[in-house]
Amino acid sequence: MVTNEFWLERWQAGRIGFHRDEVNPWLIQYWPQIGRGAKVLVPLCGKSADLLWLANQGYDVTGVELSPMAVVEFFGDNDLTYQTEQVGSLKVHTAHGLALRIVEGDYFDFHETGFDACYDRAALVAIPEEKREQYVLHTKQRLTPEATLLLITLSYDGDQAGPPFSVLDFEVNELWGDWIRKLASEDLLQLDERYQSHERTFYEESVWRITG
Numbered sequence: 001m002v003t004n005e006f007w008l009e010r011w012q013a014g015r016i017g018f019h020r021d022e023v024n025p026w027l028i029q030y031w032p033q034i035g036r037g038a039k040v041l042v043p044l045c046g047k048s049a050d051l052l053w054l055a056n057q058g059y060d061v062t063g064v065e066l067s068p069m070a071v072v073e074f075f076g077d078n079d080l081t082y083q084t085e086q087v088g089s090l091k092v093h094t095a096h097g098l099a100l101r102i103v104e105g106d107y108f109d110f111h112e113t114g115f116d117a118c119y120d121r122a123a124l125v126a127i128p129e130e131k132r133e134q135y136v137l138h139t140k141q142r143l144t145p146e147a148t149l150l151l152i153t154l155s156y157d158g159d160q161a162g163p164p165f166s167v168l169d170f171e172v173n174e175l176w177g178d179w180i181r182k183l184a185s186e187d188l189l190q191l192d193e194r195y196q197s198h199e200r201t202f203y204e205e206s207v208w209r210i211t212g
């Protein structure tokens with residue numbers, strides 16, 4: 001079962017195959033034109049380099065992440081100093097000299113609102129099916145009505161052991177609604193044998209956007 005303990009143990013054991021040291025190329029290619037200073041939410045952020053890329057574009061970035069190890073490694077790997085404040089059940093870690101915070105705790109306990117944009121890479125697909133609707137609703141409630149979303153999903157057939165879970169196109173449309181558009185996709189099966197598995201015929205990464 002994918003519980004909070006599951007993720008904490010994965011970080012402890014260094015089983016973080018989802019992490020990429022480089023900035024996600026889809027983010028660079030498809031992040032929309034929005035004004036500097038916009039508030040950007042990154043749910044389930046891990047220690048992603050994408051946080052830093054967004055902050056360096058001039059946005060006010062907030063990541064939310066369960067694992068304290070991810071937080072320490074993010075700031076350490078990027079030579080950033082930070083200060084920490086306890087806010088209820090959450091710990092808010094704020095970088096010095098950069099508009100970037102990581103809120104440590106359970107995303108479902110995070111209730112700030114007013115975000116102008118959201119970047120979701122490997123977050124929706126990390127959530128088990130029974131909680132996915134709640135995750136999307138919770139995320140929508142954090143965003144302004146005009147907010148922009150950039151979402152990167154995976155869909156595949158064959159062996160379904162996740163995470164990452166397969167989220168098919170129709171499910172993305174059902175979860176996020178009529179305004180979401182698929183911008184690009186790539187079949188990773190052809191690129192990398194790590195994605196090959198019993199009876200699998202596709203393993204597709206897709207990029208979606210809602211532009212406010």
Ligand SMILES: C[S@@+](CC[C@H](N)C(=O)[O-])C[C@H]1O[C@@H](n2cnc3c(N)ncnc32)[C@H](O)[C@@H]1O
Nearest residue numbers: 007018044045046048065066106107121122126
């Ligand atoms: C598949 S990883 C993706 C991390 C990041 N988005 C990236 O692209 O590298 C999912 C992350 O979500 C975190 N996570 C899982 N459940 C969470 C929750 N309920 N609240 C906050 N973080 C959570 C995990 O610790 C893990 O770092």
